[in-house]
Amino acid sequence: MPLSSTRLGPDWPGQVKTPGSYDWERSAARWLRELVPARYASYPAFIRHPVLLARHAQIQIEHEIRVARTALQTARADLPRMGVREGVIEHTIKLYSAEIIQLQNLARSVRAVTRALAEHGR
16 A cells, blocks of 8 residues: 555654554554444444544544533533532633643544545545
């Protein structure tokens, strides 16, 4: 298989081999399966076509970002009513903020892998 013109940048996940290298698509699929609920990772179409798995992982991560943003935006209003102490609320807000950053980084990595899979599928 010829090497791809896909450029690896800082968003490329370390767990995924370089596009065009031996077994790289398998390493991409293995990494992507960790990002989606187990039942999706076992669907035959996703196993046969890693680009479909990548697409689903993108959607999954986008929804997780929305959930974390909602949790962050509502924490100050909702948590006191639930009896959560101020110190715990502050810690929770920091947790959600850090999680959003992590998820955004992960989303960029998934997009990079998706582009490479789509390019190799042509």
